[in-house]
Amino acid sequence: MMISRRRTLGLMLGAAAVPLVAACGEEAKEPASVTLMLDWVPNTNHTGIYVARDFGFYDDENLQVSIVEPGVSGVAQAVAGGAAEFGISFQEEVTLARSEDVPLVSVAAIIQHNTSGFASPADRKIRRPRDFAGKKYGAFGWGPERQVLTALMQCDGGDFNQIEFVDIGAVDYFVAWERGDVDFVWIFEAWDGIRAQLQGFELDYIRLTDLDCIPDYYTPVLATSEAMIAENPDVVQRFVRATARGYELAIDEPSRGADTLIKAVDGIDADLVRASQDWLSPRYAEDVDKWGWQTQDTWQGYANWLVNYDLLTGTINPANAFDNSFIENA
Secondary structure, three states, X not given: OOOEOOOOOOOOOOOOOOOOOOOOOOOOOOOXXXXXXXXXXXXXXXXXXXXXXXXXXXXXXXXXXXXEOOOOOOHHHHHHOOOOOEEEEOHHHHHHHHHOOOOEEEEEEOOOXXXXXXXXXHHHOOOOHHHHOOOEEEEOOOHHHHHHHHHHHHHOOOOHHHOEEEEOOOOOHHHHHHHOOOOEEEEEHHHHHHHHXXXXXXXXXXXXXXXXXXXOOOOOEEEEEHHHHHHOHHHHHHHHHHHHHHHHHHHHOHHHHHHHHHHHOOOOOHHHHXXXXXXXXXXXXXXXXXXXXXXXXXXXXXXXXXXXXOOOOOOOOHHHOEOOHHHHOO
């Protein structure tokens, strides 16, 4: 199993938040059913969600949460359109959505710093972005990947047009590399980077946070819609509060978080989960006092970067792309 920057996929049906009658007397939390759409298969980016579910944190908020894997239309469209109340997205996707008037809002940063980058087998000799020229990129058809690769090549003196895009679908990257189908792919270090180490697969890795020409940004994020915030703010608050508790436990007790994910997901690689969780838990809330916190500077910096490279066709007010109020009250 693998996790990548693959194109997020949509859901054809989802449960709407359905507030029922509150208990008489003392004010009670009204029951609500919501759907959370993942960006890909379950992995350690999602550990806090499974902890919140299986430790009863969602139950404490009187929430019935359905966790679903993606369908066909995209998380941004599914959440903005109401097919799912919440979704796992990325700052890249939210920024692009907002520029196209898709009312997606990030309500929590799942990881504080970008832990993704471009990986390649050592024998491909890809050490810096301009080395992408003449190489085959394992593409997943997601808009921001072209934006990022274009900017990285411009910044490092390369030509984006010399990259060959190869759609590899659901093919295992390690198989694609060994067959020579592709030379490099975009991965999360906490998953496929750790997986490579466990398998003794030697990779060269260009970590995005090591490059001066691209700002740090949040990836992934927990997203909802403007309509959900406006019409069901209490449900959003309860969901964020319970989810934050899940990630806080995964931060404090990585082994319990890993065990929860292993038990929750049939067939998941237990050794990979444990190693990945040990690597990722200290990074969920690195450099901040509270899990999920986001800053205007980070959102503005990424939007400015896109504008500087002529990669944003629409306009965006970064202040509308994220909302810290639910984390503040979590």
